[in-house]
Amino acid sequence: MDDLAGFLRTRRSRVDPATVGIPTDTRRRVEGLRREEVAHLSGVSVDYYVRLEQGRATQPSEQVLDALARVLGLDETERCHVGRLARQRRHRAKAPSGKVRPELLRVLGLVTDAPALIMNHRLDVLAGNHLADLLYGRPAAGLNIARHLFLEETERGLYADRESCTLDVVGHLRLAAGKYPDDARLASVIGELAMGSERFRRLWARADVRARTHGRKLYRHPLVGPLELHQENFALSDDSGMELIVLSAAPGSPAEDGLRLLAGLGAGGSGVQPAVKAQAHE
Template sequence: MDRAELACVLKAARARIAPEEVGLVAGPRRRVAGLRREEVAQLSGLSVDYVVRLEQGRAPRPSIQVLTALTRVLRLDRDGRDQVFRLAGSAPPLAGRVEMSVRPSVLRLLQRMTDLPALVLSAKGDVLVQNPMACALIGDLTSWPEGRRNLFWQRFLGAGETRVALTAEEIEPAEQQAVGSLRTALSRYPDDPELRELIDDLIAGSPRFQGLWRTGNVTTWRSTHKTIDHPDFGVLVLDCDTLLLPDTDQSMIVYSAAAGTREASALDMMRVTGTERMTAR
């Protein structure tokens, strides 16, 4: 691990990112170019102290999960990401593994979508990034603990922290789609250890998943309607479209509503309120 060079690369990458690129307001009193260390820590789910020590060349060797989170927040392209991995003493992600980095061009596209909630998922259902509207609508899913930022894990093993509300008729198709999507991912990435670990955890921890897994069905994400139980705006039924990013096998999920509907009015209000709660808990 080349701590000094890693520190230099991380600081330079942080300085290149304008706050507006990641949904933050710069403000008139900002004294640093790019992002603050506190903002990098918040966006990557790390402690401020750890980010400081990384940039000072005093941190222990970061894990693969930490490197993946940092390179995503710093919007590094594949070459930049691989450089950070090597400087940290880790092998860059291999071909044939599920891609966990989001291309800078996709991040720019996501950030420009200020009117609609959108998020990007990996091939195995990890929540990689959300725009501010998605945080306002469904909550900040990237705040889930590391290793649990996965829609399939949350569906079968989570504690019901999601705002997505399924009717009795929707539960079984949603579960079948989740299992089928993981089977599709396994057929494409049979050597990915994190995918294998996720599937093993689901089989061991969820009898429902285990039963569905044995059926052998394969499927992919499809556009549909989603019901969101929002704490301020109540039950919202939204169109939910899946846009495929074929070169990385990632999916962009976009929520929308027809003009003139109650749901469209709620989305208009969320653009103003953001994640701020309008009612007391």
């Protein structure tokens, strides 16, 4: 699903030659840096770098990866990603199981004033609290956030910051593909998105990676209107690939009033709902 050669090619194409001291003129036909320029600036032979981009080289050393990261201007997330891709030939991580522990569901049930979800690396929602169900207008458990965003929601749907959301989702899936290259279910999700969404295809081709752990999320709820929430991602430390995600409103904000109104409209509903069907296919 993802490979070192393809990632290096996309990163090379985005580097402005002027930023690394290479003069340009109107005769230059290559977007970004040439292969030989990357090799020279990184201190490796042209032949070796060409073999890296063709997927024919052995696993590069940490020193080579550090040099490439410097020349290509990789951030910390990208640097970790390229290291993981380089190690794939020797170690291919097995996709974690998606079974949610009962104790984790109990913790999720304690979150009552904010929408909260348990999500896996494929962006499958494995469980959601009552406010999460109300936010999505359906049981959150069983949703795949990427599929919901790209294939199910309209332009005037739930996501008010749709462009930013799509960048985050594709960047997350790129990271997941690098971590679990043999995950057939992840590959199926990516394939479905590529078949059904032109925007997904364009963003996927860029090979950008993102590791978002917190940030602002804007929603446009049909019953309570705009909701400006803060998303906090809590990655579990048990190698499950799961995250607990909480969407909170600032105290005294219109969004806090909106969540309170939403909870009132849904009073009497159920609490935590695990995605039993999704887990059964793990």
